[in-house]
Amino acid sequence: MPLDTKTTGFKYIGTRPDRPDGIDKVTGKARYGADAYAPGMLHGVMVRSPHAHARIKKIDATKALALKGVKAVVTRADFPTGLEGEDWNIQENCMAGEVALYDGHAVAAVAATSLLLAREAAKLIEVEYEVLPHVTDVDEAMKPGAPAIRAGAADYSVPEGLHPNVMRYIEYGHGDLEAGFAAADLVMENTYKTEATHQGYIEPHACLAQLGSDGKGEMWVCTQGHWFIRRMSAAVLGIDVANLRVTPSEIGGGFGGKTTVFIEPVALALSRKAGKPVKMVMTRSEVLRATGPTSSSSIDVKMGMKKDGTMTAAKVTMRMQGGAFPMAPIDSALDCAFSCYNIPAVHHEGYDVLANRPKQAAYRAPGSPMAAFATESLVDEMCRALGLDPLKTRLKNASREGTKASFGPTFPRIGLVETLEAAIAHPHYAAPLGTNQGRGVASGYWMNWGGETSVSAALGEDGSVTVSVGTPDIGGSRASMALMAAEALGIPYENVRVNVVDTGSLGVNEPTHGSRATYATGLATIEAVKQISSKLCQRAADKWGIPAEAVIWEDGCAKPSGPNAGEFPPLTIGELAAEMGSTGGPISGHFEATPSGHGGSFGTHIVDVEVDPETGHTSVLRYTVVQDAGKAIHPAYVEGQFQGGAAQGIGWALNEEYIYGADGRLQNTVFLDYRIPVASDLPMIDTVIVEVPNPGHPYGVRGVGETGITPPLPAVANAVHAAAGVRLRSLPMSPPRILAAIKAKG
Amino acid sequence: MTQIHVTTTVNGDEVDFLADPRETLLDCLRDKLGMTGAKEGCGTGDCGACSVTVDGRLVCSCLVLGVEAQGKTIETVEGMAEGEKLHPLQRKFIEHAALQCGICTPGILVAAKALLAQNPDPAEEEVRYWLAGNLCRCTGYDKIIRAVLDAAAEMREGV
Ligand code: FES
Ligand code: FES
Numbered sequence: 044m045p046l047d048t049k050t051t052g053f054k055y056i057g058t059r060p061d062r063p064d065g066i067d068k069v070t071g072k073a074r075y076g077a078d079a080y081a082p083g084m085l086h087g088v089m090v091r092s093p094h095a096h097a098r099i100k101k102i103d104a105t106k107a108l109a110l111k112g113v114k115a116v117v118t119r120a121d122f123p124t125g126l127e128g129e130d131w132n133i134q135e136n137c138m139a140g141e142v143a144l145y146d147g148h149a150v151a152a153v154a155a156t157s158l159l160l161a162r163e164a165a166k167l168i169e170v171e172y173e174v175l176p177h178v179t180d181v182d183e184a185m186k187p188g189a190p191a192i193r194a195g196a197a198d199y200s201v202p203e204g205l206h207p208n209v210m211r212y213i214e215y216g217h218g219d220l221e222a223g224f225a226a227a228d229l230v231m232e233n234t235y236k237t238e239a240t241h242q243g244y245i246e247p248h249a250c251l252a253q254l255g256s257d258g259k260g261e262m263w264v265c266t267q268g269h270w271f272i273r274r275m276s277a278a279v280l281g282i283d284v285a286n287l288r289v290t291p292s293e294i295g296g297g298f299g300g301k302t303t304v305f306i307e308p309v310a311l312a313l314s315r316k317a318g319k320p321v322k323m324v325m326t327r328s329e330v331l332r333a334t335g336p337t338s339s340s341s342i343d344v345k346m347g348m349k350k351d352g353t354m355t356a357a358k359v360t361m362r363m364q365g366g367a368f369p370m371a372p373i374d375s376a377l378d379c380a381f382s383c384y385n386i387p388a389v390h391h392e393g394y395d396v397l398a399n400r401p402k403q404a405a406y407r408a409p410g411s412p413m414a415a416f417a418t419e420s421l422v423d424e425m426c427r428a429l430g431l432d433p434l435k436t437r438l439k440n441a442s443r444e445g446t447k448a449s450f451g452p453t454f455p456r457i458g459l460v461e462t463l464e465a466a467i468a469h470p471h472y473a474a475p476l477g478t479n480q481g482r483g484v485a486s487g488y489w490m491n492w493g494g495e496t497s498v499s500a501a502l503g504e505d506g507s508v509t510v511s512v513g514t515p516d517i518g519g520s521r522a523s524m525a526l527m528a529a530e531a532l533g534i535p536y537e538n539v540r541v542n543v544v545d546t547g548s549l550g551v552n553e554p555t556h557g558s559r560a561t562y563a564t565g566l567a568t569i570e571a572v573k574q575i576s577s578k579l580c581q582r583a584a585d586k587w588g589i590p591a592e593a594v595i596w597e598d599g600c601a602k603p604s605g606p607n608a609g610e611f612p613p614l615t616i617g618e619l620a621a622e623m624g625s626t627g628g629p630i631s632g633h634f635e636a637t638p639s640g641h642g643g644s645f646g647t648h649i650v651d652v653e654v655d656p657e658t659g660h661t662s663v664l665r666y667t668v669v670q671d672a673g674k675a676i677h678p679a680y681v682e683g684q685f686q687g688g689a690a691q692g693i694g695w696a697l698n699e700e701y702i703y704g705a706d707g708r709l710q711n712t713v714f715l716d717y718r719i720p721v722a723s724d725l726p727m728i729d730t731v732i733v734e735v736p737n738p739g740h741p742y743g744v745r746g747v748g749e750t751g752i753t754p755p756l757p758a759v760a761n762a763v764h765a766a767a768g769v770r771l772r773s774l775p776m777s778p779p780r781i782l783a784a785i786k787a788k789g
Numbered sequence: 790m791t792q793i794h795v796t797t798t799v800n801g802d803e804v805d806f807l808a809d810p811r812e813t814l815l816d817c818l819r820d821k822l823g824m825t826g827a828k829e830g831c832g833t834g835d836c837g838a839c840s841v842t843v844d845g846r847l848v849c850s851c852l853v854l855g856v857e858a859q860g861k862t863i864e865t866v867e868g869m870a871e872g873e874k875l876h877p878l879q880r881k882f883i884e885h886a887a888l889q890c891g892i893c894t895p896g897i898l899v900a901a902k903a904l905l906a907q908n909p910d911p912a913e914e915e916v917r918y919w920l921a922g923n924l925c926r927c928t929g930y931d932k933i934i935r936a937v938l939d940a941a942a943e944m945r946e947g948v
């Protein structure tokens with residue numbers, strides 16, 4: 044699709060207006076998932092397995108159902124059978140069938156007239172289990188003798204002789220690996236491990252569902268993508284998608300974790316059985332135990348480097364557990380492992396492994412932070428060994444336009460070199476450091492995404508414009524869409540109203556995920572409103588009695604243009620809109636596509652830390668994010684994405700982890716124990732927005748949401764090494780681990 | 790369980806509701822009074838999304854029982870703006886893009902207001918420690934801290 048690309052001379056793009064939903068969100072009016080109520084509404088509560096792996100022998104709800112006000116209990120028996128593939132996985136994850144597969148796995152649910160009553164009833168549902176042996180560590184799960192979680196389910200890609208917990212195997216690469224390693228002056232190989240972390244969105248999952256015996260339903264839900272919720276819920280329940288209308292609430296954070304279903308089909312099933320609307324809201328411990336944390340990973344990386352820093356060959360093996368279901372993100376992890384570098388020979392291997400943990404879900408650049416932790420830590424170790432500057436070495440090997448990417452294709456215009464140059468030139472890189480302080484750097488990549496997108500725009504009688512989008516606004520996207528529409532039409536930002544609409548109002552939209560909203564919904568918004576301006580040009584042409592080609596749209600007006608156009612005063616959008624009823628009827632624009640010109644985004648981070656040699660505690664002193672945004676539509680929200688990604692990455696690096704006991708139960712199920720960074724843990728986070736326009740977007744946009752979480756894991760590890768002289772190859776680098784490393788060093 | 794009649798003042802209005810003694814103040818505000826500005830992020834006092842003040846004191850409303858509100862004066866995010874006029878903190882949060890998803894915002898605004906009531910000129914570090922009980926997963930806190938400091942400066946000038 045040829046795009047009419049514009050990269051300079053913007054009027055609105057690049058400004059920082061107030062977001063249109065700002066007042067609602069600072070006054071408490073904005074309605075999030077749990078803020079909806081319906082007449083006659085019941086409250087649903089889940090019954091969850093306390094065991095990591097157990098056969099469900101019997102579920103007896105007699106006592107619960109005997110309570111006055113308890114209206115329905117559902118188990119797997121209330122869901123259709125015969126689902127296949129990922130649909131079956133999702134159904135099984137929402138409600139266990141024969142076997143509970145992890146601590147927190149739902150086994151039944153109850154709906155009652157009050158939340159307190161529903162909780163009481165849930166306790167009265169008796170579940171008889173036969174406890175089975177379990178495994179939660181990825182390396183353990185691959186060893187002979189580890190309990191097989193789903194024997195015989197592995198796909199064709201898995202070579203003979205591997206443990207049945209290995210579900211998928213991937214292998215690819217290019218170049219002569221052995222020759223590459225032979226040409227190197229230094230070859231290093233290490234193993235790195237990362238623990239599972241959680242997206243940690245502050246809003247727990249919540250929905251209000253209604254489903255009739257006729258199969259027609261409605262749902263209000265906090266989600267990143269309501270068409271996904273519709274499709275998955277319909278599949279799990281065996282109903283038609285068109286019969287389920289899903290309306291997204293405002294969403295209190297998602298980061299990838301709200302792109303799938305957990306409670307939604309269950310709330311619908313309860314509603315169908317009880318004949319009333321059912322509200323379900325997760326508790327925080329349910330969120331941590333039974334939504335979709337990341338995979339944990341175990342990674343071997345090997346790299347060859349010449350004395351001058353030239354990378355000659357690299358090999359990576361990733362083992363990731365994604366819970367008791369396949370689809371740990373080995374693919375994207377491997378694709379990102381060496382994407383920053385132009386290496387003549389690379390080889391990738393990946394193992395997707397089952398363990399008795401919740402089904403992983405996407406978390407900001409799924410897989411890439413783990414891969415970056417391994418590669419970028421190793422690059423740092425090699426630079427140290429060879430006495431090389433870590434940023435200049437990255438620059439020497441950096442992928443650029445025309446480089447054959449480590450994952451196959453040839454890179455179009457990308458901005459890694461520009462981020463590295465900006466980082467080298469940044470005062471932070473040369474600032475002095477004190478005792479016990481150290482500086483680390485790392486780069487990272489995310490390929491971004493386009494995805495199915497459908498947007499409508501409608502002209503109001505006064506010349507204002509309504510844009511209907513299907514991607515929930517998690518971080519200011521209404522503002523970005525309004526800016527792009529205003530720019531394309533030449534009308535004030537305030538004259539554009541952007542609504543996030545329900546599944547009944549547009550064609551399929553993928554979620555706000557994959558850093559795609561500003562790119563894909565933005566592109567569709569621009570194209571949709573351009574249809575409005577071209578229709579307005581036609582109306583003006585008709586009025587003037589000249590051909591439409593002789594009318595151009597400029598600054599919110601139709602103007603005659605060209606040699607034969609004649610002299611007419613411009614017609615404003617307001618004037619044309621006021622008479623549209625009599626000049627041909629309503630005017631709207633619509634655009635839908637699966638755009639694929641999303642350009643990848645690279646980033647480079649610099650971090651200074653101080654490590655307390657007495658306690659092993661790491662303080663982050665200074666942090667700088669440099670990242671390519673292509674074109675920053677609303678720079679404040681671009682900075683916000685950079686800062687938020689860095690903060691989450693710092694948490695992953697230093698503190699966050701899923702801790703399982705020997706019994707396979709999650710030990711840290713509240714925010715006190717699963718501690719995410721708080722305000723006093725962090726410094727200001729400096730940002731540099733690099734703009735290397737993406738040719739695949741009319742204004743050059745690249746998605747920026749995900750890349751920012753990729754460099755912090757290795758950047759912080761590299762800084763800790765510089766500060767304390769110890770190399771930590773397992774995350775998180777919590778104080779006891781750093782202290783143990785310092786002691787071991789002596 | 791028998792419900793208890795509670796009479797209290799919320800944002801200047803006298804209100805009453807029936808509460809089960811097990812219900813939190815947060816539940817009562819949200820489910821009985823229709824004031825859903827305060828959010829539940831954890832229910833265990835760890836996230837601050839439910840922050841309100843009770844007789845001027847900043848609390849996590851998920852850790853206070855509804856029946857404890859009897860005779861007290863409660864302020865929530867819904868009471869911060871005066872009619873159409875936003876509180877300077879609210880305005881600065883929008884201006885600085887200090888919210889992304891916005892779920893933490895009501896609690897942080899209430900907490901920041903309580904800070905400025907007792908210290909109109911806090912240093913950055915004081916703001917960071919005061920807000921350490923209010924989790925924000927989206928922003929990395931940078932813009933939140935700047936918005937609070939900027940609002941404090943404006944309020945000191947009495948604009
Ligand atoms: S909900 Fe009260 S502190 Fe989190
Ligand atoms: S803005 Fe999303 S949690 Fe703070």
